[in-house]
Amino acid sequence: MKIEFLGASGGEVTGSNYLVTLDDTNQILVDFGMFQGRPEIEKHNFEPLSFNPSTLQAVFLTHAHLDHCGRLPLLVFGGFKGKIYMTKPTASLVQIILEDAARIAEKDRDKSPLYTTDEVWKTIKMIEIVSYDHPILLKSLKAEFKDAGHILGSSSIKITDNESKKSIIFSGDLGNSPQSIVKPTDYFDNADAVVMESTYGDSSHPKENPAKIIQEEINEIENKPGTLLIPAFALERTQEILHIINHLKKDKKVHPDTKVFLDSPMGIDATTVYLDFKDFYNEELQSHIEIPFNFEGAIVTSESKDSKNILHEPDPKVIIAGSGMMSGGRILRHATTFLPRSSTRILFVGYQSEETIGRKILEGAKNVRIEKQSVTVRAHIREIKALSSHADQPKLITWLEHIATAKKVYLTHGELPQQHALQKKISKAGLEIFLPKMSEVFEI
Ligand SMILES: [Zn+2]
Numbered sequence: 001m002k003i004e005f006l007g008a009s010g011g012e013v014t015g016s017n018y019l020v021t022l023d024d025t026n027q028i029l030v031d032f033g034m035f036q037g038r039p040e041i042e043k044h045n046f047e048p049l050s051f052n053p054s055t056l057q058a059v060f061l062t063h064a065h066l067d068h069c070g071r072l073p074l075l076v077f078g079g080f081k082g083k084i085y086m087t088k089p090t091a092s093l094v095q096i097i098l099e100d101a102a103r104i105a106e107k108d109r110d111k112s113p114l115y116t117t118d119e120v121w122k123t124i125k126m127i128e129i130v131s132y133d134h135p136i137l138l139k140s141l142k143a144e145f146k147d148a149g150h151i152l153g154s155s156s157i158k159i160t161d162n163e164s165k166k167s168i169i170f171s172g173d174l175g176n177s178p179q180s181i182v183k184p185t186d187y188f189d190n191a192d193a194v195v196m197e198s199t200y201g202d203s204s205h206p207k208e209n210p211a212k213i214i215q216e217e218i219n220e221i222e223n224k225p226g227t228l229l230i231p232a233f234a235l236e237r238t239q240e241i242l243h244i245i246n247h248l249k250k251d252k253k254v255h256p257d258t259k260v261f262l263d264s265p266m267g268i269d270a271t272t273v274y275l276d277f278k279d280f281y282n283e284e285l286q287s288h289i290e291i292p293f294n295f296e297g298a299i300v301t302s303e304s305k306d307s308k309n310i311l312h313e314p315d316p317k318v319i320i321a322g323s324g325m326m327s328g329g330r331i332l333r334h335a336t337t338f339l340p341r342s343s344t345r346i347l348f349v350g351y352q353s354e355e356t357i358g359r360k361i362l363e364g365a366k367n368v369r370i371e372k373q374s375v376t377v378r379a380h381i382r383e384i385k386a387l388s389s390h391a392d393q394p395k396l397i398t399w400l401e402h403i404a405t406a407k408k409v410y411l412t413h414g415e416l417p418q419q420h421a422l423q424k425k426i427s428k429a430g431l432e433i434f435l436p437k438m439s440e441v442f443e444i
């Protein structure tokens, strides 16, 4: 069994893509994600593929984040004839994510789109649904999915060659269990080799109480009327914030009249998908009799005109809008209006990558450029670090320790300092640890 590292390798965090070869007639892909970030990273999306999609047996997808699924429509051009295997919630979320990616690309006049909505539709037709712990067989290959506890429907995937008896586990993105919505990460217990993510390979997440911070922020704008802006990712984070506010309202820790606007078309669509998959919720979320993402004062604004009217709503009010790093979306219009007001508070609830507007505000910029406009920042700024949906170093190590038979570990999906720190921490006798570079091939 051979594995080729075609993305999220060599210190890169995006573009997850691995090619597994059992023999000349049995080749599969795990993940086919978009490269995201600096232009020199994103240009990889447009490079010719190093494999022939028409001879691939199958594609296995760990989860619906764009950096894992974003290049799947390229299979359509390459004449792929197999199936793309994923869990049911992943299939629903992938549709939202890929359609959004195609729409944004089609609007960009500076370059031709990587693919169009039409190709997204052809891709969706190739999806085959898989359940956790129900292995699928394709010739000598066996694939098993387990809950990775990262976002709804997320999986770790084990591939076994029944002929050579070799096996390899792909962690996918591992969750930060216990999380507010999904079940805890499930463990595999044996394999010859492991491909493991290392996003937070060097650190432990801080111990914070996100609900308490959100309560404090809402109480602040209730006591001294203002607007609280929460830039949030559409998948998982938006639903986590809504669920937390649901509890705060029920426990009367925030005022029932305080309006909370969900002003994100993609966040609204994703929340609808979340409502369809109660079986995938953790125990606490399943115990809700009412809809856990709704509460008194919650207002959903799908239409652009309703979104614009939020401006005229009296304070106090909370606005949850995308994008999570303020690199686009409706949050930008609200930021232009509200950031110059000292009564505004802005709460960051997710990672802000370099050079994004979110990162600049978080680092204390007094002025930011938003859509060619200079905007003064007088708002109060706060951050929650503990709401990560990625395992930290201790959790990554615990997950790996469950795979007692592993002889080789390949670290991917992390920057080099994180990978080196994790490599040091997990080094033990008999275990080989590799930091694969792009296009590197290994025999398992
Ligand atoms: Zn992810």
Ligand SMILES: [Zn+2]
Pocket: 243, 247, 284, 285, 288, 292
């Ligand atoms: Zn709850």
